[in-house]
Amino acid sequence: MHRLGLNWETAVIDSIVSCTVLAMAVLASILMYRFYQPGSTNRIYRLVFAVAITSLYCFVIKFVLKFLFAHNTDYLVFLEQSMPVRFIFSLLTISFITVIYWLLNNILEQKENEKRKSDSEQLLKEAELTKLRQQLQPHFLFNSLNSINALIATKPAEARKMTQQLSDFLRGTLKKEDQLVELKEEIEHLKLYLDIEKVRFGQRLDVVFNITSESLEIKLPSLLLQPIVENAIKFGLYDVTDQVVIQISATLKESFLTIEIKNPYDPETNQAKQGVGFGLSSIQRRLFLLYMRQDLLTTNQHENIFTTTLKIPFTK
Numbered sequence: 001m002h003r004l005g006l007n008w009e010t011a012v013i014d015s016i017v018s019c020t021v022l023a024m025a026v027l028a029s030i031l032m033y034r035f036y037q038p039g040s041t042n043r044i045y046r047l048v049f050a051v052a053i054t055s056l057y058c059f060v061i062k063f064v065l066k067f068l069f070a071h072n073t074d075y076l077v078f079l080e081q082s083m084p085v086r087f088i089f090s091l092l093t094i095s096f097i098t099v100i101y102w103l104l105n106n107i108l109e110q111k112e113n114e115k116r117k118s119d120s121e122q123l124l125k126e127a128e129l130t131k132l133r134q135q136l137q138p139h140f141l142f143n144s145l146n147s148i149n150a151l152i153a154t155k156p157a158e159a160r161k162m163t164q165q166l167s168d169f170l171r172g173t174l175k176k177e178d179q180l181v182e183l184k185e186e187i188e189h190l191k192l193y194l195d196i197e198k199v200r201f202g203q204r205l206d207v208v209f210n211i212t213s214e215s216l217e218i219k220l221p222s223l224l225l226q227p228i229v230e231n232a233i234k235f236g237l238y239d240v241t242d243q244v245v246i247q248i249s250a251t252l253k254e255s256f257l258t259i260e261i262k263n264p265y266d267p268e269t270n271q272a273k274q275g276v277g278f279g280l281s282s283i284q285r286r287l288f289l290l291y292m293r294q295d296l297l298t299t300n301q302h303e304n305i306f307t308t309t310l311k312i313p314f315t316k
Helices: 008-035 044-068 073-154 156-175 183-204 225-237 277-291
Strands: 180-182 205-211 219-221 244-253 256-264 297-302 305-313
Touching: 008 044, 008 073, 044 073, 073 156, 073 183, 156 183, 180 183, 183 205, 183 219, 183 225, 183 244, 205 225, 219 277, 219 305, 225 244, 225 256, 225 277, 225 305, 277 297, 277 305
Parallel strands: 205 244
Antiparallel strands: 180 219, 244 256, 256 305, 297 305
């Protein structure tokens, strides 16, 4: 404005008044859009609001500047001639700022929606994992109580021993949640379960561990092995009178902790023909929820040997 012929004082006052009122107009627009966001069907309202606020801005600065320079005829002529330019400039400024604010608000709202969706999915996943674990616990508990009931009359000492072992096993189970534990801790907990089953089956049950030392510190979901071993005992010892050896091995292969559980089975029995059962299907579901992969649990039958293979991803 100074280059257009106004003296420094007039140019500075005009600038201060114009910029201050424009800042107030932009702030008013932002505050308005904070409490009201036009929908997709009435976007024209944004243009109407921008034009209305710009018109109000022009009215205010014209009124204030006319009041401040009432005796400066040359400036009043300049002010009148510059109003169209001021209107266009302020309209573009207000529109640009409000559009930027609208975009930022949309981005933040989208992030909030994604966060809520992610939290909701995580809660659903945790709820399903908890439900699966709660279903597995009675599955094992009822079997153990039936075994204790069968031993009470014939072998009361072994029934008491099995009751104590069951208590120790469940106490350790209740402390665990759906978390990752080291393989050595999972093996220790599995041995508590096997002690219970050895009371039940006596010398008929023999479990051989072949665990490499480097795999002991790899973490896996807690309480993952017990249902698999329970499944192996079910198919290996039911309807069989001879001694049964169950082999449990764990090695590191590439980026996976690979666990194999092998048990003999009689293909002529009804249990073997029923498939993998509830325990394995629940574990497969848990693995999918945790790792989003369907290939981490596989089974194979070869020469009367049933093999269950677990692959747990890990990072070195």
